[in-house]
Amino acid sequence: MRRFTFAASATGATYTAFPSMEKPAQSEIVVKGIAASQGIAYGQIFLYVQKDLDLPQFQIDPARRVEEIARFDHALVETRKEIGRVRAEVAKNLGEDEARIFDAHLMVLEDQALIGETIREMEKTGLNIEACFHRVSQRYVQAFEEIPDEYLRERVADIRDVSKRVLHALLGQAAASLSSILQNRIVAANDISPSDAASIDRSNVLGIVTEGGSRTSHAVIVARSLKVPAVVAVKGITEIARDGAWAILDGYDGHIILNPTEQTLFRYGKLQEKRRTVESRIMAVNRLPAETQDGVRVQLLANIEKAEEVELVRNYQADGVGLYRTEYLFLNAAHLPDEDEQYAAYSAVAEGLAPLPVVLRTLDLGGDKADTSGVARVDSEANPFLGFRAIRICLEIPDFFKKQLRAVLRASASGNVQIMYPMICSADELTQANRLLEEAKEELRARGQPFDPKVKVGSMIEIPSAAATMDLLAEESDFFSVGTNDLIQYTLAIDRLNVRIAHLYQPAHPAVLRTLRTIFSEAARFKLPAGVCGEMAGDPAYAALLLGLGATSLSMAPPLIPTVKYLVRNMKMSDARKFAKEMLELRDAKEIQTRCEEFYRDHTKELALG
Numbered sequence: 329m330r331r332f333t334f335a336a337s338a339t340g341a342t343y344t345a346f347p348s349m350e351k352p353a354q355s356e357i358v359v360k361g362i363a364a365s366q367g368i369a370y371g372q373i374f375l376y377v378q379k380d381l382d383l384p385q386f387q388i389d390p391a392r393r394v395e396e397i398a399r400f401d402h403a404l405v406e407t408r409k410e411i412g413r414v415r416a417e418v419a420k421n422l423g424e425d426e427a428r429i430f431d432a433h434l435m436v437l438e439d440q441a442l443i444g445e446t447i448r449e450m451e452k453t454g455l456n457i458e459a460c461f462h463r464v465s466q467r468y469v470q471a472f473e474e475i476p477d478e479y480l481r482e483r484v485a486d487i488r489d490v491s492k493r494v495l496h497a498l499l500g501q502a503a504a505s506l507s508s509i510l511q512n513r514i515v516a517a518n519d520i521s522p523s524d525a526a527s528i529d530r531s532n533v534l535g536i537v538t539e540g541g542s543r544t545s546h547a548v549i550v551a552r553s554l555k556v557p558a559v560v561a562v563k564g565i566t567e568i569a570r571d572g573a574w575a576i577l578d579g580y581d582g583h584i585i586l587n588p589t590e591q592t593l594f595r596y597g598k599l600q601e602k603r604r605t606v607e608s609r610i611m612a613v614n615r616l617p618a619e620t621q622d623g624v625r626v627q628l629l630a631n632i633e634k635a636e637e638v639e640l641v642r643n644y645q646a647d648g649v650g651l652y653r654t655e656y657l658f659l660n661a662a663h664l665p666d667e668d669e670q671y672a673a674y675s676a677v678a679e680g681l682a683p684l685p686v687v688l689r690t691l692d693l694g695g696d697k698a699d700t701s702g703v704a705r706v707d708s709e710a711n712p713f714l715g716f717r718a719i720r721i722c723l724e725i726p727d728f729f730k731k732q733l734r735a736v737l738r739a740s741a742s743g744n745v746q747i748m749y750p751m752i753c754s755a756d757e758l759t760q761a762n763r764l765l766e767e768a769k770e771e772l773r774a775r776g777q778p779f780d781p782k783v784k785v786g787s788m789i790e791i792p793s794a795a796a797t798m799d800l801l802a803e804e805s806d807f808f809s810v811g812t813n814d815l816i817q818y819t820l821a822i823d824r825l826n827v828r829i830a831h832l833y834q835p836a837h838p839a840v841l842r843t844l845r846t847i848f849s850e851a852a853r854f855k856l857p858a859g860v861c862g863e864m865a866g867d868p869a870y871a872a873l874l875l876g877l878g879a880t881s882l883s884m885a886p887p888l889i890p891t892v893k894y895l896v897r898n899m900k901m902s903d904a905r906k907f908a909k910e911m912l913e914l915r916d917a918k919e920i921q922t923r924c925e926e927f928y929r930d931h932t933k934e935l936a937l938g
């Protein structure tokens with residue numbers, strides 16, 4: 329039997345491609361999208377399609393009610409089995425802690441009040457059982473959402489999840505679940521939510537291809553950290569790709585090749601060899617400092633989502649953590665993490681990396697990071713990115729916010745912790761947040777618990793109003809960090825997730841460059857550091873531009889650090905400054921982008937694929 333092998337550089341694993349004669353004869357199809365996370369994956373497609381349930385509602389004959397109840401019982405049994413199966417898989421793949429959420433789901437399923445009420449609803453209304461179950465579970469969700477007790481409120485997510493499963497079982501449809509991937513697969517989906525992404529097991533997911541999404545959607549940000557290749561905005565992929573079909577996912581060029589021919593596999597094999605050579609060139613200098621040729625040391629930091637990523641931060645030689653997205657602790661959590669649980673996660677990172685700095689960003693739920701924890705009590709909003717999000721949630725639920733602040737402060741006793749607030753829109757919000765921080769410090773003093781009294785506090789600059797009031801924010805900030813993902817969407821009025829207008833999401837837009845110039849020069853005027861932690865910082869094409877404009881650090885997914893460092897070591901800061909000045913003179917975003925790519929290529933000629 330003939331076999332081709334080629335290695336996927338993104339995961340370091342070797343996959344074996346079988347010649348086409350062993351596969352059903354299907355023609356090769358290339359579908360274009362947007363490259364979102366670098367790397368090549370070769371494997372079979374796992375179709376992950378979530379459709380809205382089409383819930384029927386009709387009157388049933390009273391004589392058939394017993395049958396309806398039996399159908400309901402059967403659905404409950406099936407759902408219980410399914411949850412048990414998923415629980416076992418998650419426990420095996422992700423650990424017992426992550427699997428506990430399903431115990432809570434089983435408890436919902438066994439809730440006699442919910443079951444009894446559904447049957448009574450049927451007797452009262454004469455409607456089919458799925459319609460009755462849906463009505464009752466909706467009433468439960470509403471009632472739980474109004475309860476002031478946090479623990480009970482967070483059960484809302486469990487009820488929603490379980491109800492969906494039961495309805496799927498009643499309607500005879502399987503509910504899609506990412507945790508049910510058992511073998512190495514390329515996931516093809518309409519979209520992947522951040523909580524789905526947080527449960528991805530990188531040993532099973534070879535790559536991700538989605539119809540929606542963008543380079544800055546949070547699922548993609550997670551994929552980049554995990555070094556999982558991803559291509560987004562691939563129109564119709566869930567219609568075109570068949571479950572189980574073989575495919576090559578090219579996360580460099582941004583396309584997917586379904587049913588690749590032998591020639592294509594061979595070509596990719598060759599390409600992979602070249603990429604491996606380039607990668608080893610980049611890695612060879614990664615232990616050296618990020619210092620430009622004219623002697624300027626640049627701080628390259630890591631963005632992390634989970635405490636377990638400390639290892640990655642070290643492996644990629646980051647100078648610390650510039651952004652720890654703490655909200656990931658709350659996505660998919662079996663229960664709302666209490667102060668001690670939060671402290672355990674934060675201090676593990678602080679301690680594990682001390683004396684390197686670790687910037688802990690306070691909760692940034694909302695936007696595309698739907699509140700699965702039940703904290704915010706946000707159901708759905710017309711414009712979630714302009715809605716109840718991040719610091720807005722925290723300031724409205726001060727007890728909850730202070731719990732996080734106390735956990736962060738306690739972690740500051742075991743490392744070099746800094747605190748950062750997301751989505752600051754006005755100086756008043758910063759003052760309110762700092763007031764709560766002072767209260768949290770007082771509470772810890774009263775308890776006799778140690779913390780760093782000089783802990784630094786930073787504001788994220790990701791809303792144009794913050795960029796325009798840097799002087800006001802400087803009064804109460806020790807540092808700034810620019811969240812370009814949001815800053816671009818709010819400056820250009822382009823939803824960062826909207827595929828239809830993805831081409832208008834332009835990091836190199838002159839308005840973005842001018843805003844960045846203002847931010848950095850204002851920060852310098854107040855002698856405060858201002859780094860960048862949005863995805864732009866990890867894009868080697870923009871690294872020189874950002875540094876030239878005055879960024880004092882760049883923070884990115886750990887696997888992106890080596891390439892940016894390679895560029896930094898091959899350029900002069902004086903050239904980057906000159907270059908940035910020139911770019912500020914240009915009027916066309918595409919031209920600026922092309923010039924940025926040229927700058928990168930001209931300074932890293934040894935990395936060309938040839």
Ligand code: PEP
Pocket residue numbers: 651653692790810811812813814815861862863
């Ligand atoms: C940003 O907006 O650039 C940022 C880093 O925050 P997030 O992507 O989590 O919104």
Ligand code: MG
Pocket residue numbers: 750790811813814
């Ligand atoms: Mg942001």
